[in-house]
Amino acid sequence: MARVQNPTLFSTYFGVPPQALTAAGLIDPFLDVDVPLFIDPVLLEKSGNKTINTTAITRFRKHFEIMVRMLAISKAEDDAAWKAARRQLDLSEPPENGLGYGGSSRSGSSRPGDIREAILRTSKEIITLGASDPEMISLMGFFEEDVGPDTISDMTTTAIIEDLVAITEDFCKANGVPLFSSDIGGTSYMLPRFADPKGRTVPIVLVPKDIVRDLPIANDWSGIESAAMENARIRDRVNRFLAGIITPTVVERKQALRSAALGSPADFDFFLAAVKENVSNYDPNLDALGYYRLKEIIANGFPGLKQIAAYDLKLGPNEIVRVVNDTISLFKRHVEDGNLWEELWVGSKPKKERASQLIYYAIADAFCKANDLDISPEANMGGGPIDFKFSSGYRARVLVEMKRSGGTVVHGFEKQLEFYKAASQTDLAVFVVIDYGDLGNKLNEIRRIREERLNRGERASEIIVIDATPKASASKRK
Incomplete structure (x- = not known):
């Protein structure tokens, strides 16, 4: 890429x-x-x-x-x-x-x-x-x-x-x-x-x-399902297809609804009407992906990007790690101490993982421009797409993987990030967890995994947690 x-x-x-x-x-x-x-x-x-x-x-x-x-x-x-x-x-x-x-x-x-x-x-x-x-x-x-x-x-x-x-x-x-x-x-x-x-x-x-x-209809179908199930014939057919399944998966429910929708021309016409009624365009006000916020940052810049310390990228990968950590610290500071956390929520629900990634990318990209460092979002290096790859020349590479707390945090740290590191021929990486308040015991688990690797003399990726839970307004904070 x-x-x-x-x-x-x-x-x-x-x-x-x-x-x-x-x-x-x-x-x-x-x-x-x-x-x-x-x-x-x-x-x-x-x-x-x-x-x-x-x-x-x-x-x-x-x-x-x-x-x-x-x-x-x-x-x-x-x-x-x-x-x-x-x-x-x-x-x-x-x-x-x-x-x-x-x-x-x-x-x-x-x-x-x-x-x-x-x-x-x-x-x-x-x-x-x-x-x-x-x-x-x-x-x-x-x-x-x-x-x-x-x-x-x-x-x-x-x-x-x-x-x-x-x-x-x-x-x-x-x-x-x-x-x-x-x-x-x-x-x-x-x-x-x-x-x-x-x-x-x-x-x-x-x-x-x-x-x-x-999102495609296939990944955002709860409203469509509810509307389609108002039709008694489709509802009965769906229930019949799911009979005996105690807790059907999303795939099983989709297959059942597909079969029900293709039961007759009338069923299909009703299903198509339900789709048309319930699908809406991407809302710039909610900005679930953070796309409009990304445009704003790219167009107008972002405060606090100037760094007093100078970077000497000729020193190698460890100096890139310092730059990467500074970009993450800047993002963390604006989320935890500023109002940037508001851009990561839609009402009372966290936005999609992509929102935090895009906003961080906008900040990191502006930061990298000032320091002549390359950043590749979603770089595919053979083991799948890592969220970000920072590089200076061919050998100096640092990876950043970002996960929301409600996602596959443990698997992402223990397995996924290691695949990416091997594919990119680097052992330098940072694992960022965006905590929306539902992290549970996942942080203790990935810290335990990291500690075990260090005790074996292995290099273990750094873990950084960013608190994205709702905050009181700045004027009300003590």
Whole structure:
């Protein structure tokens, strides 16, 4: 994975006031880091953007109606009609909208053929029931375990690219952003361009913020389940599928609801209606991922980043450890003694783990710029993606893994972090626990594991706990 340096907002790069994008209802994307948000086709007709709720939704439906018609007449997999449906189901990743799990890279990629076939088979199953609503495609993230939100988002982007281009072109003309002829899928469009660090020019497509979500339906389905269970037939079928299971897992409940939803055309239509009713876009006010807070820090800086002490990175890894510990101390101080803890909560519930990671990254990145240190968020080094890798040159590497207290803290420290260290060929790492008040005995357990390693003469990762529990306002603290 390429390193991320100097994350750049669209507004900063093109000299556009961020307020202009807000007024237009558009996301101000990072141009060199994918935003962990996804276009949900269910939200298209709910959008406040006229182009989206009229032209785009119509185009989306027509696009997938062709696929539905081809599957309806297909007699067997891989016959002519099936192949036509396959061609209509374009799973290539459009690199133009800056959404998804790309981490530090926005380059497009193609998805495995087996995922495409799984979507086609499930669609065929639904069509065989007698259902024909092209928006069935939006449910694939719920019905198919291997179909992620990025897949659904990219399918939707491909289907409505002309409308997203029109929205982008209108905004850029109104705000003096230069446009260039850009080829997307064999068609030429006028779009703004971003020159990445490798010298590539990447066309940019802007996306309305009210058509994106932070989670796929499959991972955020409690409201959908409750709505669907109001239908007596679906409720009875779900209970029958779960009969004999004392405590069904989430996967088992999803499988039961899937089977119930595919019981008949009427069941499916009701289920699809429940999905449409209960899905909502990513809320900037709640900011469950901390994305908007990240943008604010990147755009406006963060107080307290200047350090009196100088760092000499030529001294090697231990000096990088000192820099890393200082970034964590700064984050810890603002969470525990300032008001930054408020950015880690949605009402009375902790935000997703991603929120603390993004906010810490924004702080650490600004800190690293001042000290000519590279930071790679979610760097994949063979053992899976570590949260952060700090490096200076090839050999000097320090890892940071961040876990929320309600998560797999013990496994993360005992097993996961060790895999990452081995994969990255370093034994220097810091394990950060964000404590929301539900840490329990996990801290004692990981401290015991650390102590045992030290007693055996092994190097053990440092443990830092950050108290993110709600605090009284600064004026009321003694």
